[in-house]
Amino acid sequence: MTQAPILPAPILSVEHLTTSFRAGSGWRAVIRDIGFQVHAGETVAIVGESGSGKSVTALSAMRLLPRDTARIQGRIALNGRDLLTLPEPQMRAIRGGEIGMIFQEPMTSLNPVFTIGNQLAEAIVLHSDKSWTEAEAEAVRLLERVRIPAAKSRLHEYPHKFSGGMRQRVMIAMALACRPKLLIADEPTTALDVTIQAEILALIRALQAEENMAVLFITHDMGVVAEVADRTVVMFRGDMVETGPTARIFASPEKPYTRALLAAIPRLGSMGDSPGPRRFPDVDAATGRITEGRALPPPDTTHAAPVVSVQNLSVRFDVPNGRVHAVENVSFDLHPGETLALVGESGCGKSTTGRAILRLQQATEDSIVINGRNIEDMHGAHLRDMRRHAQMIFQDPFASLNPRIPVGKAILEPILSHRVLPRDKARARVETLLHQVGLPPEVAGRYPHEFSGGQRQRISIARALALDPSFIVADEAVSALDVSVKAQVANLLMDLQAEHGLAYLFISHDMSVVERISHRVAVMYFGEIVEIGPRAEIFGNPQHPYTRRLIEAVPIPDPARRGTRPHVAQEQVRSPIRPLDYILPKREYRTVSPGHYVQTGGVFGT
Amino acid sequence: MTLVPAALRPLLRNRAVVFGMIVLAIVVLAAIFAPLLAPYAPNRLSIVNKLKPPSAAHLFGTDEFGRDIFSRAIFAGRISLLVSLGVVALSTVLGLILGVLAGYFRRLDAPISRLIDAMMSFPDILLAIALVAALGPSVVTVIIALGITYAPRLARIVRGSTLVLREMPYIEAAITLGLPTWQVIGRHLLLNLASPILVQATFVFASAMLAEASLSFLGVGVSTDMPTWGTMLASGREYMSNAPWLMVFPGLAIVFSVLSLQLLGDGLRDLVDPRLSKEH
Numbered sequence: 001m002t003q004a005p006i007l008p009a010p011i012l013s014v015e016h017l018t019t020s021f022r023a024g025s026g027w028r029a030v031i032r033d034i035g036f037q038v039h040a041g042e043t044v045a046i047v048g049e050s051g052s053g054k055s056v057t058a059l060s061a062m063r064l065l066p067r068d069t070a071r072i073q074g075r076i077a078l079n080g081r082d083l084l085t086l087p088e089p090q091m092r093a094i095r096g097g098e099i100g101m102i103f104q105e106p107m108t109s110l111n112p113v114f115t116i117g118n119q120l121a122e123a124i125v126l127h128s129d130k131s132w133t134e135a136e137a138e139a140v141r142l143l144e145r146v147r148i149p150a151a152k153s154r155l156h157e158y159p160h161k162f163s164g165g166m167r168q169r170v171m172i173a174m175a176l177a178c179r180p181k182l183l184i185a186d187e188p189t190t191a192l193d194v195t196i197q198a199e200i201l202a203l204i205r206a207l208q209a210e211e212n213m214a215v216l217f218i219t220h221d222m223g224v225v226a227e228v229a230d231r232t233v234v235m236f237r238g239d240m241v242e243t244g245p246t247a248r249i250f251a252s253p254e255k256p257y258t259r260a261l262l263a264a265i266p267r268l269g270s271m272g273d274s275p276g277p278r279r280f281p282d283v284d285a286a287t288g289r290i291t292e293g294r295a296l297p298p299p300d301t302t303h304a305a306p307v308v309s310v311q312n313l314s315v316r317f318d319v320p321n322g323r324v325h326a327v328e329n330v331s332f333d334l335h336p337g338e339t340l341a342l343v344g345e346s347g348c349g350k351s352t353t354g355r356a357i358l359r360l361q362q363a364t365e366d367s368i369v370i371n372g373r374n375i376e377d378m379h380g381a382h383l384r385d386m387r388r389h390a391q392m393i394f395q396d397p398f399a400s401l402n403p404r405i406p407v408g409k410a411i412l413e414p415i416l417s418h419r420v421l422p423r424d425k426a427r428a429r430v431e432t433l434l435h436q437v438g439l440p441p442e443v444a445g446r447y448p449h450e451f452s453g454g455q456r457q458r459i460s461i462a463r464a465l466a467l468d469p470s471f472i473v474a475d476e477a478v479s480a481l482d483v484s485v486k487a488q489v490a491n492l493l494m495d496l497q498a499e500h501g502l503a504y505l506f507i508s509h510d511m512s513v514v515e516r517i518s519h520r521v522a523v524m525y526f527g528e529i530v531e532i533g534p535r536a537e538i539f540g541n542p543q544h545p546y547t548r549r550l551i552e553a554v555p556i557p558d559p560a561r562r563g564t565r566p567h568v569a570q571e572q573v574r575s576p577i578r579p580l581d582y583i584l585p586k587r588e589y590r591t592v593s594p595g596h597y598v599q600t601g602g603v604f605g606t
Numbered sequence: 607m608t609l610v611p612a613a614l615r616p617l618l619r620n621r622a623v624v625f626g627m628i629v630l631a632i633v634v635l636a637a638i639f640a641p642l643l644a645p646y647a648p649n650r651l652s653i654v655n656k657l658k659p660p661s662a663a664h665l666f667g668t669d670e671f672g673r674d675i676f677s678r679a680i681f682a683g684r685i686s687l688l689v690s691l692g693v694v695a696l697s698t699v700l701g702l703i704l705g706v707l708a709g710y711f712r713r714l715d716a717p718i719s720r721l722i723d724a725m726m727s728f729p730d731i732l733l734a735i736a737l738v739a740a741l742g743p744s745v746v747t748v749i750i751a752l753g754i755t756y757a758p759r760l761a762r763i764v765r766g767s768t769l770v771l772r773e774m775p776y777i778e779a780a781i782t783l784g785l786p787t788w789q790v791i792g793r794h795l796l797l798n799l800a801s802p803i804l805v806q807a808t809f810v811f812a813s814a815m816l817a818e819a820s821l822s823f824l825g826v827g828v829s830t831d832m833p834t835w836g837t838m839l840a841s842g843r844e845y846m847s848n849a850p851w852l853m854v855f856p857g858l859a860i861v862f863s864v865l866s867l868q869l870l871g872d873g874l875r876d877l878v879d880p881r882l883s884k885e886h
Contacts, residue, residue, distance in 0.1 A: 358782055360778055360781065360782065383784075384784040384785075384786065385784070386784075387781075387783065388784055390782075391783070392778075392782045394775040394778070394779060395775075396775055399774055399775045399776060400775035400776050400779050401776055402776040402780070402794050402797065402798070403776075403798070404797040404800075405793070405794070405797065413780075413785065413789075413793075414784065414785065417783070417784070417785050417789060418784060460779070463779070463783070466783075467783070467784070
């Protein structure tokens, strides 16, 4: 459905909404003059980067902001009733009754000490006059509606027995418990893997059609917008930049910011036939003019010895009732100037692999050679010396810099500690490094909290480069960043690689970024590499069913192609815990083409 | 550090904290300038003036030997502050060493944690009495005894914070950068441990002040010629019914000092509590 039937009266109508937060003695507007309507059966997406005010808009509509520190002006009407003047008890009945809400974090939004059935029934009893027994029967029906298999038997289980995707289904069931007329979904799939994201989006769409519900969908992901929204509201720093039918916004964006946002989205299949990586397009923020990214030459890997050679890496943890095979039998080589992407869902062992290579995690079995030296039994000074050559960039730019140390000092510290340069030259080196990552040298004296997420990630990159390493593990290095910043940081990584001949192990769950940045791709599933090969081969000719599923699940930022993708299989809940005496069967790999191998008869049900 | 004034400003919005800071400042200043402020020498006897109620000549009255209680209370504050500061310093150092070792090096966690549990299973004052009895009473032994008694409290806090910080990406980043372990602990860890330690130290300060008074009251405290609030209470006990000022004023000194520290500690804890912290 690209065009929703326009009904005379909207379910939710927001007019001239301005929300201000208390700032010192005055008020600071965080969203200004927002206006939109959501009709029955229609999905409206509010899209924007962090700090754009999209969540504040939703919280204002639910009146969930603290009264003494937030001031809401304008008009918010639900079925013609003004929500802003409603007394609090009636507002409580509306929340969870007429408006259902789903949040981002399925892991923390369910109470761990009550069973699923208990929490569902509680919500039903609260908003209806049903008895507890009737409510439990209703809960089973709801769980079946959100497609949870064996709903009746799972009713009395606790949240920890459910996977992230299953928990989000329970949250949706809870939001739907009272047949709300409006569903507000605040980044409901951001914390989920792509394959599960696809399932949840399909579920929301199906339920919306059944109930003729209005959906207000808040997201930063243009791919998701294209997938679900009939109309789109683009927000930027508290202002409504552009609004209109989704198809029109994607086809002919009017404002430069919308154009920039759309250009920055990584799209699968935008690589043409270039064998190496390709930079993201550069966008002029003021005019929205787009300069297509240039393709980068593939490195010459025929002569050079590999920077890193990993043979039969295994990491196992003993847990009370068995053993977790986090990483099993992982082997690969990485050459100078090359990016190997390690992709897979959360919990597949890709991060553990990266950490084990840097010895942040003790491996059970391994043979890891970095720059020709086996690091297996390295300790103390030798290990520290190895760390000069192998560095890491972390996912969370807010947690990877020490909040109490000025950034210049943080970059200076390793240079001095390893006695690479004398103090005066080291200071000059810090300035050079900051310049290389696109920051002015004056920022050296500032503390991490004074920077934005993208700037912090640049600082982390400068720090990783301080020792002039030959190999960098980038663990979800751009995943936490906003779309436009993500493209810039990914471009920076590619530029630095071309300049310094760096080898990257790029760990990511984001297939569209991986397609841009990598030379080779290794797909991990349940601790094992199921397919590895040149990037063009993996994306163009995926052999393993899991690789195919991963690629198919990526949202396509094109509303015209909505619904054309094949249905994604249901998620299977698998326990990663195996008995202590479990011996992994020997795996066979088939050669598809030179350098492209696929596992045969492995863990994934073929 | 440009951070500090801005970071501490919220403290001044809390009236209880401001009250605590003012009272503490008065106690500290009175102790420092005791010789200038005290109208009489603390040990000057004057049998004719014994057990005089508060008056213009003797603000807090006199004791059974005619000594001026105001002067004695001011001088007693010196001992109390000295002992409490010493206890805070010693227990912080011990707690920091034990806590960091237990939290950072996983192999040492079990033995050190059991040691801490064992020490905490003794009632505070009993452990201190036993230690003073073994070492003999003096300012130094009281500091050592109370320092050891309160070290586990800090060690537990430090261990807990270290366990959390150890998993922070910036600590891992420091390890990945090849910094030697002492530098990872000495800079990256300690800088971030400073706030929880500061908070706990104020509470230990208050407890130590009370414990020192208790030890003196029980007769196992510092044995010097100088009065302490605890010894003043102990000797005033016999005259409680007809000369209550002997106990009231040293008692109030203890109450206000301990209260001010607790208020300050509460304020600091609210300030550094991550759940209450502002966005980045």
